[in-house]
Amino acid sequence: xxxxxxxxxxxxxxxxxxxxxxxxxxxxxxxxxxxxxxxxxxxxxxxxxxxxxxxxxxxxxxxxxxxxxxxxxxxxxxxxxxxxxxxxxxxxxxxxxxxxxxxxxxxxxxxxxxxxxxxxxxxxxxxxxxxxxxxxxxxxxxxxxxxxxxxxxxxxxxxxxxxxxxxxxxxxxxxxxxxxxxxxxxxxxxxxxxxxxxxxxxxxxxxxxxxxxxxxxxxxxxxxxxxxxxxxxxxxxxxxxxxxxxxxxxxxxxxxxxxxxxxxxxxxxxxxxxxxxxxxxxxxxxxxxxxxxxxxxxxxxxxxxxxxxxxxxxxxxxxxxxxxxxxxxxxxxxxxxxxxxxxxxxxxxxxxxxxxxxxxxxxxxxxxxxxxxxxxxxxxxxxxxxxxxxxxxxxxxxxxxxxxxxxxxxxxxxxxxxxxxxxxxxxxxxxxxxxxxxxxxxxxxxxxx
Numbered sequence: 001x002x003x004x005x006x007x008x009x010x011x012x013x014x015x016x017x018x019x020x021x022x023x024x025x026x027x028x029x030x031x032x033x034x035x036x037x038x039x040x041x042x043x044x045x046x047x048x049x050x051x052x053x054x055x056x057x058x059x060x061x062x063x064x065x066x067x068x069x070x071x072x073x074x075x076x077x078x079x080x081x082x083x084x085x086x087x088x089x090x091x092x093x094x095x096x097x098x099x100x101x102x103x104x105x106x107x108x109x110x111x112x113x114x115x116x117x118x119x120x121x122x123x124x125x126x127x128x129x130x131x132x133x134x135x136x137x138x139x140x141x142x143x144x145x146x147x148x149x150x151x152x153x154x155x156x157x158x159x160x161x162x163x164x165x166x167x168x169x170x171x172x173x174x175x176x177x178x179x180x181x182x183x184x185x186x187x188x189x190x191x192x193x194x195x196x197x198x199x200x201x202x203x204x205x206x207x208x209x210x211x212x213x214x215x216x217x218x219x220x221x222x223x224x225x226x227x228x229x230x231x232x233x234x235x236x237x238x239x240x241x242x243x244x245x246x247x248x249x250x251x252x253x254x255x256x257x258x259x260x261x262x263x264x265x266x267x268x269x270x271x272x273x274x275x276x277x278x279x280x281x282x283x284x285x286x287x288x289x290x291x292x293x294x295x296x297x298x299x300x301x302x303x304x305x306x307x308x309x310x311x312x313x314x315x316x317x318x319x320x321x322x323x324x325x326x327x328x329x330x331x332x333x334x335x336x337x338x339x340x341x342x343x344x345x346x347x348x349x350x351x352x353x354x355x356x357x358x359x360x361x362x363x364x365x366x367x368x369x370x371x372x373x374x375x376x377x378x379x380x381x382x383x384x385x386x387x388x389x390x391x392x393x394x395x396x397x398x399x400x401x402x403x404x405x406x407x408x409x410x411x412x413x414x415x416x417x418x419x420x421x422x423x424x425x426x427x428x429x430x431x432x433x434x435x436x437x438x439x440x441x442x443x444x445x446x447x448x449x
Contacts, residue, residue, distance in 0.1 A: 002037075009041070013088070014041070016039075020038070024039050024065065026073075027069065027071065027072075028069050032076025032077070034078050036063065036077040036082055037060070037081060039082075039083045040062075041085050042086075043089060045089070045171060045202045048084070048200055052167060052169045053168060056168045056169060060081070061082065062081070062442070063076070063196070063442050064084050064086070064141070064200045065084065065085045066138025066141065067135040067138055071331070073409040073411040073445075074408070074445050086106045086135060086138075087107045090106075092113055095116065097122075099177040100208045101177040106135065106204065108135060109131075109136075110124075110126065110132075110134050110136060111131040123211050125152035126144065126146060126155050126206070127146050128147065129147070136206070140191065141191070141196050142406065145367070149405075150243060150364070151242065152243075156192035156193065158206055158207045159188050159189075160188070160207050161205035162175070164187070164198075166198075166436070167199070167441045172199065179207070190431070194446075196445070197446050197447070198435045212243070213241075213279065214279045215243065215276050215279060216280075216301060217312075218299055218300065219274055220275060220299040222297065223271075227296070229336070234295070239278070239282055242277045245276075245364070246273065246315050246362070246363070246365065247271055247273050247363065248315060248362040249360060250272075251359070251360040252362040253269075256314050256317040259317075259322075262313075264310060265298075265300075273365075274312065326376070328375070328384060328387055328388075329373055330374065330391050332401060332402055333367075333368050334399070334401075336368045338398060339365060342398050346361075346390075347359045349393070350374060353386065357376045360373045369404035389415070396415075401419045402418050402419045408445070408446045410445055413447070416446070417448065429447060
């Protein structure tokens with residue numbers, strides 16, 4: 001098999017032994033431990049097809065890999081499996097101004113595609129904190145969410161066309177630029193969110209938007225969660241250009257700010273909200289009305305891009321990961337109006353089992369998505385598993401989703417039944433069996449055994 005792969009992909013396209021980089025072991029969850037049997041690096045769609053056909057003929061499993069920024073363990077191989085990296089299949093092929101669409105290869109880094117769109121006068125609406133290293137193919141495979149879902153939707157909402165290669169090397173090409181395409185089963189939505197279990201995404205057509213005008217960034221202090229909901233309702237009504245509405249509970253804000261070199265709010269409020277919208281009188285009028293109603297008690301308006309980044313640095317909390325080794329980051333979704341009820345119940349349940357643990361909450365409230373940051377110093381693998389079980393149990397009780405935007409991978413696989421019915425899981429397995437009857441594409445991911 002390795003001889004066939006080297007012949008098909010060349011010496012740079014099939015790495016084995018000591019040539020396989022350590023980064024191929026795991027995504028950003030750092031839970032993968034095995035180096036793959038080989039790391040395949042195809043540079044064309046034809047090479048992806050040939051590689052999959054060879055592995056299919058030999059009965060060897062293939063694990064697709066993008067920028068390795070995922071947090072669900074979805075891109076890590078086991079011993080004896082082959083990893084397939086899309087990093088050499090990169091580049092923007094076309095920007096069609098009339099169709100407002102971009103044709104891009106799967107291995108293209110998101111930020112590279114964003115800058116190409118901007119240079120052409122457009123906005124690529126998908127945006128994540130990992131924009132500098134995540135890849136378009138991985139964004140589609142995990143249906144990534146990110147910072148602008150409120151205005152522009154998830155990745156699948158911006159996907160017009162797709163090309164993917166099945167386990168046996170068959171190339172499926174639906175690279176349409178049209179918005180209206182009502183011709184039966186929609187393959188783009190089948191592969192978006194499939195996490196490499198149905199096929200390897202090789203190219204895509206992404207919908208573009210007009211470049212927005214100058215944005216205003218506000219950091220507001222609020223007295224309670226009812227005020228957060230009221231401000232959200234006011235902003236949705238008054239601000240057509242609303243692009244972000246991010247809430248932080250006091251415990252998260254205090255912890256995150258405490259690990260930064262700068263202080264934004266010396267006295268953290270019960271809730272802090274970052275709101276972004278088009279600059280102008282509408283934004284100023286909203287803040288004035290919110291003050292008059294007592295919805296907000298204070299507000300800072302960023303006077304520069306640098307100041308806006310300081311606001312966002314608290315929300316992103318990157319320094320917390322370094323300061324709190326083993327920090328567990330959970331990503332769940334619930335009805336917006338019940339997010340604070342969930343936070344209180346989840347905190348109580350976790351601290352009952354782990355007294356003294358740090359438990360805090362933040363997230364894309366307008367998108368019904370909340371993140372849970374949990375730190376149990378020196379937690380064992382079994383204790384991390386228990387944290388997951390407790391938190392996802394509360395999510396199930398609230399009728400929510402155990403994954404809002406990071407996918408299932410291996411780390412959430414055991415709890416997929418908390419959010420999907422047995423009938424839904426059976427339908428998923430039927431689709432998997434139809435497209436990958438040998439079970440060779442990313443085995444063990446997403447679907448519980």
